[in-house]
Amino acid sequence: MQFGKRTDPHGPPMPIVSLLSRLVAFDTTSVLSNLALIGFVEERLRAAGLEVERYASEDGRKANLLATLGPLDVGGLMLAGHTDVVPVEGQAWSSDPFTLREAEGRCYGRGTADMKGFLALAILAAEAVRHRRLKLPLHLAFTYDEETGCQGAALLMRRLKAAGRVLPRCAVIGEPSNFQVFRMHKGIAGVRVRFRGVEGHSGKPRKGANAIYPAAQVVARLVELEAELEARRSMESEFEVPYTTVSVGRLRAGTALNIIPNHAELLFEYRTMPGEDPDYVLNQVMGYIEERVRPAFQARHPDARIELQVVTRGAPMLLPPGSEIEALALELTGARRATAAPYYSEGAEYVGAGIPTVLCGPGDIDQAHRPDEYVTHEQLQRGLPLLARLIERVCLPQGAA
Ligand SMILES: [Zn+2]
Known part of the structure; x- marks a missing residue:
């Protein structure tokens, strides 16, 4: 798989950083609209051949995006993340939080860790399989208002259920976990x-x-x-x-x-x-x-x-031990066992809706919500092959008809 030129010998390929920098440039602090970012992502995923749907908030100021590659009548793998970020007010940033800055193998900016780095990875991973005939679909679910109570994810689940849609068979939320696997939280x-x-x-x-x-x-x-x-x-x-x-x-x-x-x-x-x-x-x-x-x-x-x-x-999140997605995430990351996230997430909504879900993504929660938030090149770079293998395993199962 060719991702293009590298920024430096140790850095990740360019496309991930340039895409992340576009996403960071949209100020999607939870009080603001996320529609500009959603529009950008929608256009990009449509161009890659994904079926894109929007699920707008009641007031229409925000929207969830659900994009699907592959068949629509079966459940597949959902790569999920929130588009909103926490405020920068009152924080002492060394540079503009909405202009990505690279230094010493790190990408600085609001949302780099939590969690636009993962959104960028998910978009690139979907684009990389655009010409494959997936047996089970790949879904990208990008939500609003996670930071203020997961209203976006809750609405998405309500709407999909009300429409009688087939729900994804499993999901990975790329919250910053340093690619540890979390299957529960309080x-x-x-x-x-x-x-x-x-x-x-x-x-x-x-x-x-x-x-x-x-x-x-x-x-x-x-x-x-x-x-x-x-x-x-x-x-x-x-x-x-x-x-x-x-x-x-x-x-x-x-x-x-x-x-x-x-x-x-x-x-x-x-x-x-x-x-x-x-x-x-x-x-x-x-x-x-x-x-x-x-x-x-x-x-x-x-x-x-x-x-x-x-x-x-x-509600708390609790994925019962031994699920397929847990086993797969552990295998692909090399983590020994799934543990508990030290923070709240949309996982509670997805598991509650019946979708086996784990949290696993680039970046460290200790860097999130802080001034000079960052994600390292190493974490971003690690994510690309990991998501490619995850998609391969769920959406292109060997031996399936
Ligand atoms: Zn988050």
Whole structure:
């Protein structure tokens, strides 16, 4: 396979870097539209003979792209990734984050690791097999809004199911993993609790309802809960932090020393281990509020209020061990075993929809979401033959009719 001239003796072939640089140049921060990038990719994949479909968000500002090479009536291999990137605001970049910069065997730019490097690899891999007659199809699924809760992938799965489409037989999401193979990760939930108290003079505490006190009770309960969950550790070998974690991210309350505070707002999250009840922490907190916190708070003043709202929520990902795609990814990467990703991904949506999925891609998650994000030439270069072999094995099975 000929990919063209090299940038330097140790660097990857040119096409991967030039394509990555085009993708990085589209500012697809999650709050913005991704349609310009989708248009660019769509044109390129159509030119390579892929069947391209768009699945637009409800407001039409964003779209998922699903491109297929090969037969449409059977499930094939889906190479999946998100097009959106995290914001650069407030980060100290050494150069323009949306202009790819090469130095010392690295490509710097927002999204190089997470995860436009993989998108570029997937496009080149599809183009490389454009003239082959695939027995099972190759699908490229490029989504929107992964970084803000995987809304794009969820919509794509809903639409495909509603249309009665044959789903891919397996999927690889190229999240940065240094080509380790991940088959699971934790779920995530974010919860906001608002406490509305009654203000008054601090010298007469019985005249008001101090909103900080019930908030502090809930915080204390969350600290206890985390300790209980840590004591029930499991899957030590797969997870770096092998238990459901709880964290209080924000507590805002009060105005002045001599005023009984009339409001408090608490934000906490918890990340549930696969296989555990994803509502356990929520139910514990709600039960505690109903039994202990609310009665005491309202006894102070009948106008006191507590409102709880789940602001974000995603199921854990868990691909049962021993699947075909896991075995294949392990074989092709040489990894010993599939473990747990230390981050959330669209894998939860795909596995939830019934598509056996692993995470495996170029770059390191430690480089993602940071200033001077980068992916190395070595990782990009490693990806090309790897994807070629993956496509060969799934889409051109030996011995198939
Ligand atoms: Zn990502």
